[in-house]
Amino acid sequence: MLVIKNLSKSYGEKKAVDGVSLQIKAGEICAFIGHNGAGKTTTLKACCGILGFEEGEILVDGISVKENPLECKKRIAYIPDNPDLYGFMTGIQYLNFVADIYEVPAEVRASRIKKYADALELTFALAQNISTYSHGMKQKIAVISALIHEPKLVIMDEPFVGLDPKAAHTFKELMREICQNGGAIFFSTHVLDVAEKLCDKVVIIKDGKLIKAGTMDEVKGDTSLEKVFLELVD
Amino acid sequence: MIKALLKKQWLEYSSFFTQGKDGKPRKRSALIGFAVLILYGLGAMGASFYLMAQGLCEPLVMADMAWLYFSLMAVYAAAFGIMIVAFSTKVKLYEAKDNDLLFSMPIPAHIVLFTRILGLYLFTLLIECMVLVPAMVEYFLVAGFSVWSVIGCLGVLAVAPLFALGIGALLGLGLAWITARLPFKNLFTLLSVALFAVGYTYLTTNFSENLGTIILQADGVGGVMNTALYPFAKLGYAAEGDMLALALSVLIFGGAFALIYLLLSKTYFKIATMKRGERKAKYKEKTARIATPMQAFFKKELFQLIKNPMYLLNASMGTILALVGAVAVLVTGGFFGLDENLLAMMPDMQKSMGLLVCVMVCFMASSNTMAAASVSLEGEKIWIPQSLPIGEWAVLKAKLFLHFIMTAIPTLVLAVCLGISFDLHIAWIGAGALTAILASALFASMDLAINLKFPSLRWTNEMAAYKQSASIVIAMFGGWGIALLPVGLYFLFGKYLPAWAFACICLGLIVVAVIALFVWLKQRGTKIFRGLSV
Numbered sequence: 001m002l003v004i005k006n007l008s009k010s011y012g013e014k015k016a017v018d019g020v021s022l023q024i025k026a027g028e029i030c031a032f033i034g035h036n037g038a039g040k041t042t043t044l045k046a047c048c049g050i051l052g053f054e055e056g057e058i059l060v061d062g063i064s065v066k067e068n069p070l071e072c073k074k075r076i077a078y079i080p081d082n083p084d085l086y087g088f089m090t091g092i093q094y095l096n097f098v099a100d101i102y103e104v105p106a107e108v109r110a111s112r113i114k115k116y117a118d119a120l121e122l123t124f125a126l127a128q129n130i131s132t133y134s135h136g137m138k139q140k141i142a143v144i145s146a147l148i149h150e151p152k153l154v155i156m157d158e159p160f161v162g163l164d165p166k167a168a169h170t171f172k173e174l175m176r177e178i179c180q181n182g183g184a185i186f187f188s189t190h191v192l193d194v195a196e197k198l199c200d201k202v203v204i205i206k207d208g209k210l211i212k213a214g215t216m217d218e219v220k221g222d223t224s225l226e227k228v229f230l231e232l233v234d
Numbered sequence: 235m236i237k238a239l240l241k242k243q244w245l246e247y248s249s250f251f252t253q254g255k256d257g258k259p260r261k262r263s264a265l266i267g268f269a270v271l272i273l274y275g276l277g278a279m280g281a282s283f284y285l286m287a288q289g290l291c292e293p294l295v296m297a298d299m300a301w302l303y304f305s306l307m308a309v310y311a312a313a314f315g316i317m318i319v320a321f322s323t324k325v326k327l328y329e330a331k332d333n334d335l336l337f338s339m340p341i342p343a344h345i346v347l348f349t350r351i352l353g354l355y356l357f358t359l360l361i362e363c364m365v366l367v368p369a370m371v372e373y374f375l376v377a378g379f380s381v382w383s384v385i386g387c388l389g390v391l392a393v394a395p396l397f398a399l400g401i402g403a404l405l406g407l408g409l410a411w412i413t414a415r416l417p418f419k420n421l422f423t424l425l426s427v428a429l430f431a432v433g434y435t436y437l438t439t440n441f442s443e444n445l446g447t448i449i450l451q452a453d454g455v456g457g458v459m460n461t462a463l464y465p466f467a468k469l470g471y472a473a474e475g476d477m478l479a480l481a482l483s484v485l486i487f488g489g490a491f492a493l494i495y496l497l498l499s500k501t502y503f504k505i506a507t508m509k510r511g512e513r514k515a516k517y518k519e520k521t522a523r524i525a526t527p528m529q530a531f532f533k534k535e536l537f538q539l540i541k542n543p544m545y546l547l548n549a550s551m552g553t554i555l556a557l558v559g560a561v562a563v564l565v566t567g568g569f570f571g572l573d574e575n576l577l578a579m580m581p582d583m584q585k586s587m588g589l590l591v592c593v594m595v596c597f598m599a600s601s602n603t604m605a606a607a608s609v610s611l612e613g614e615k616i617w618i619p620q621s622l623p624i625g626e627w628a629v630l631k632a633k634l635f636l637h638f639i640m641t642a643i644p645t646l647v648l649a650v651c652l653g654i655s656f657d658l659h660i661a662w663i664g665a666g667a668l669t670a671i672l673a674s675a676l677f678a679s680m681d682l683a684i685n686l687k688f689p690s691l692r693w694t695n696e697m698a699a700y701k702q703s704a705s706i707v708i709a710m711f712g713g714w715g716i717a718l719l720p721v722g723l724y725f726l727f728g729k730y731l732p733a734w735a736f737a738c739i740c741l742g743l744i745v746v747a748v749i750a751l752f753v754w755l756k757q758r759g760t761k762i763f764r765g766l767s768v
Binding site: 076102105 | 514515516517518519521522524525526527529530531533534537538541542613614615617618620621622623624625764765767
């Protein structure tokens with residue numbers, strides 16, 4: 001579903017991502033971990049076509065992000081680390097806006113909005129302005145808007161920040177459901193316990209370079225992901 | 235503590251000049267260019283006030299009533315200052331984003347208020363200087379210098395802003411108090427700002443139109459000033475060099491402001507931290523109206539405009555004035571005195587009122603600035619259009635279209651009303667209508683191009699994007715310059731060309747400019763938009 005080949009991205013003199021290659025197949029949940037400033041957000045943004053890159057190639061469902069970004073974006077959903085949303089819209093207006101962009105038919109979007117808003121307990125607030133939402137509510141609306149077109153690949157930057165325990169639990173179930181339906185998920189996180197329990201794959205990045213990647217069992221072996229991560233980055 | 239807060243305030247204000255779009259320091263050349271632009275803007279405003287002062291100064295000085303001249307200019311400066319300061323006061327005192335942060339620190343609320351008020355005083359001083367400094371320059375040219383009059387004028391410059399700031403702060407306090415309790419605070423703010431705008435336009439239009447009457451009835455006006463507007467009469471005497479009047483002015487204006495400050499100080503923390511009343515609307519499921527991706531983005535732009543009263547009023551001044559003007563022109567036969575001012579500047583235009591209509595329509599079209607703020611307003615939400623499967627050109631087209639629609643319709647109405655009122659030939663009414671459409675397309679694309687070149691995505695308050703950014707300054711003053719360019723060209727070449735030929739050439743040039751801007755936006759603008767990041 002997602003293939004990254006030799007990705008490099010610089011900000012002036014500084015190389016933020018240096019020759020990263022990885023692959024995520026349909027049905028897989030992959031955690032992307034690394035210290036602050038390691039290059040996680042840069043990589044995720046490059047995968048979504050938000051950020052250009054100098055070297056390498058990114059393929060989403062076999063389509064090049066560089067050559068055909070719009071086709072890739074149709075297959076992707078992206079949730080940034082701190083989703084700033086249009087505060088002047090109500091929740092439902094924002095969801096309809098996103099659904100219009102993805103050209104989701106009226107009946108389909110209505111049932112999906114109901115399903116996800118009920119699951120994340122946000123239905124009561126859909127008629128209110130997003131500017132009145134708490135951080136967690138904004139995160140929930142970002143999650144619903146990401147799932148509204150049933151993306152094949154969901155890319156998320158720290159998606160659990162701000163979610164209450166129940167919403168986080170529901171969201172993990174939704175993530176599994178996406179993968180069972182043939183989708184793939186690639187997300188960054190600092191919560192290693194969640195990554196360990198939820199993910200099939202893990203990728204560790206340090207100073208822009210990929211230092212370890214593989215299935216969860218391959219990477220952590222008999223020990224914990226936290227221990228492996230600390231040993232690798234120290 | 236005060237020093238640290240003042241330093242923060244200074245950094246906040248100075249970053250507007252010293253920091254570029256990426257938050258990095260501007261290059262020296264960019265800094266000089268920006269300073270020149272600001273000076274041009276201030277100079278253009280100052281020049282218009284200077285023209286007004288010119289009409290009043292000499293007759294009143296000759297009649298030995300220079301004090302009345304200064305008093306009238308001080309009243310005008312106060313009205314101008316209040317109009318601008320009142321809503322800034324509400325935002326900067328009560329809705330500042332760092333209020334919570336500062337209140338969480340061991341800083342007394344009155345200290346926070348003091349540093350913010352000091353910043354607002356300097357802002358008001360700058361606003362009033364645009365009116366009073368040209369008035370003083372004209373006085374010195376007509377009446378000559380004296381040490382006492384220079385001291386008096388400097389004293390008046392320092393004291394006069396206290397009135398506008400005091401009234402503005404009181405209005406800001408009232409607005410903050412009311413909007414904190416109202417469920418429809420946007421509507422209330424919109425209505426109050428519109429009421430202010432209409433009141434200010436009425437006052438200034440009457441003032442400009444009645445300069446002759448004021449001069450003829452100077453004794454009567456002076457009598458009113460000496461009684462009903464006594465503090466302003468004292469300011470007038472002070473500017474003439476009367477030190478006793480200056481001392482009295484300091485006492486009156488300073489004392490009144492101290493009382494207002496005391497009231498603000500007592501209520502500041504409570505109102506600044508008051509939870510704003512929001513109606514908790516209940517969600518009812520209903521079938522959504524499907525829109526195309528382009529329509530969805532247009533709707534988003536429209537929501538953004540109409541749901542923010544301050545943005546609406548700042549960016550749509552041309553729309554409001556064109557619609558109000560269209561009604562006014564049918565009722566009074568004049569257009570806020572703009573027609574008279576243009577004719578005074580360019581008497582040759584009397585021969586072709588059709589051309590004058592085209593210039594006025596173009597001027598109104600140049601007063602809208604929504605496209606010049608539309609990219610900056612994306613701010614940290616820029617990830618949304620960038621991550622969605624919609625081309626950059628479609629996003630830019632939605633921004634262009636909103637600006638075009640909001641400008642073309644009212645200016646078209648204005649062109650027709652002006653044509654009917656001035657009893658123009660149908661061909662000139664058509665030319666006016668065509669000007670409305672082409673000028674709207676020109677300024678929409680020009681403003682968007684300017685905002686793409688000078689985007690400001692790192693703001694803490696949206697107001698910075700639609701009121702205080704470099705692109706707004708360039709778009710507004712550049713737009714006015716372009717709109718009035720035909721007046722200058724007609725002055726140079728009007729003798730050699732019939733008016734209709736001159737109009738055709740101008741419209742042809744606008745068409746060429748629109749095409750060039752569209753090509754630039756589609757090819758280069760889309761790339762810039764794609765590369766924007768916070």
